[in-house]
Amino acid sequence: xxxxxxxxxxxxxxxxxxxxxxxxxxxxxxxxxxxxxxxxxxxxxxxxxxxxxxxxxxxxxxxxxxxxxxxxxxxxxxxxxxxxxxxxxxxxxxxxxxxxxxxxxxxxxxxxxxxxxxxxxxxxxxxxxxxxxxxxxxxxxxxxxxxxxxxxxxxxxxxxxxxxxxxxxxxxxxxxxxxxxxxxxxxxxxxxxxxxxxxxxxxxxxxxxxxxxxxxxxxxxxxxxxxxxxxxxxxxxxxxxxxxxxxx
Numbered sequence: 001x002x003x004x005x006x007x008x009x010x011x012x013x014x015x016x017x018x019x020x021x022x023x024x025x026x027x028x029x030x031x032x033x034x035x036x037x038x039x040x041x042x043x044x045x046x047x048x049x050x051x052x053x054x055x056x057x058x059x060x061x062x063x064x065x066x067x068x069x070x071x072x073x074x075x076x077x078x079x080x081x082x083x084x085x086x087x088x089x090x091x092x093x094x095x096x097x098x099x100x101x102x103x104x105x106x107x108x109x110x111x112x113x114x115x116x117x118x119x120x121x122x123x124x125x126x127x128x129x130x131x132x133x134x135x136x137x138x139x140x141x142x143x144x145x146x147x148x149x150x151x152x153x154x155x156x157x158x159x160x161x162x163x164x165x166x167x168x169x170x171x172x173x174x175x176x177x178x179x180x181x182x183x184x185x186x187x188x189x190x191x192x193x194x195x196x197x198x199x200x201x202x203x204x205x206x207x208x209x210x211x212x213x214x215x216x217x218x219x220x221x222x223x224x225x226x227x228x229x230x231x232x233x234x235x236x237x238x239x240x241x242x243x244x245x246x247x248x
Contacts, residue, residue, distance in 0.1 A: 120150050124159060131162060136169035157187035161196055168199060177203040194220055194229035201236060210240050 123146050130139035143163035150156060164179035176199070183196035201216035213236070220233040 120146075120153055120155070123149070124155050127159070127162065131166060131169070134169065136166040139163075139166040140170070157183060157190035157192050160187065161190075161192040164196065164199060168203065171206070173203040173206045194224040194227040197224075198229040198233055201233060205236060205240065210244060214240060 123142065127139050127142035127146060130136070130142060140163055143159045143166065146153075146159045147156060147163070150159075153159075160179065160183050164176050164183065167173075167176035167179055170176075180196040180200045180203070183190060183192050187193065197216055198220045201213045201220065204210070204213035204216065217233040217237050217240075220227070221230045221237075224230055
C-alpha cells in the first residue's frame with residue numbers, strides 16, 4: 001500500500017512538473033512575441049517619422065521649384081515630376097509601415113497560444129523584415145512558404161497580401177494584381193481586402209491601363225468608403241484625371 005502511494009505521488013509530481021514546464025514555455029513564447037512586436041513597432045515608428053521629415057523637405061523643395069518655374073519651365077517641370085515620384089514612393093513606404101503597425105496592434109499575441117505558433121510567427125516576421133529591407137524577391141519566397149505551411153493561420157490573409165506587395169515592389173505588376181485578387185477571393189472577410197483592391201488599381205495604373213485602374217479604385221470608394229484605402233483611391237483617381245486631361 002505504501003509503495004502504491006509512493007508511485008501515485010511520483011506520477012502526480014511528474015505530471016505537475018510537465019504542466020508547469022509547458023505553462024512556463026507558453027509564457028516565455030508570449031513574452032518573446034510581445035518583445036518582437038514591440039521591436040517592430042519601434043522600428044516602424046522611427047522609420048515613419050524619418051520619412052515624414054523627408055516628405056516635408058521635398059514638399060518645400062517642390063514649392064520652391066514651382067515659385068521659380070516661370071524662369072525655365074521645361075527644366076522645372078522635369079524637377080517637379082522627379083520630386084513627385086520620390087514623394088509618391090515615400091508615401092507608399094509609409095503606407096506599408098502603417099499597415100504593419102496596424103497588424104501589430106490588431107493581432108499581437110493571439111497566435112502564441114496555438115501549437116506551432118513559434119515557427120509561424122518567426123517565419124511571418126522574417127518575411128516582413130525582408131519587405132522592410134526591400135529584399136522583395138526573398139520576401140516572396142518566404143511568404144509562399146508561409147502560405148503553404150500555415151494555410152489556416154490567422155495571418156494567412158496578411159501573408160497573401162504582403163506577397164502581393166513584394167511583387168509590386170519588384171514591379172511585377174501583372175502577377176502582383178493576381179496575388180491581390182487571391183486576398184479578395186480567399187479571404188473575403190479580411191481587413192486586408194480594401195487594401196488589396198486598392199493595390200490592384202495601383203497595378204493597372206503603373207502599366208498605364210487607366211480605365212482598368214479606375215474600375216478598381218472606384219470599387220474601393222464605393223464598397224469601402226470609410227477605409228483608409230478609399231482616401232488613397234480618391235487621390236490616385238485625381239492623378240488619373242490629370243494624366244488623361246493632359247493627353248487631350
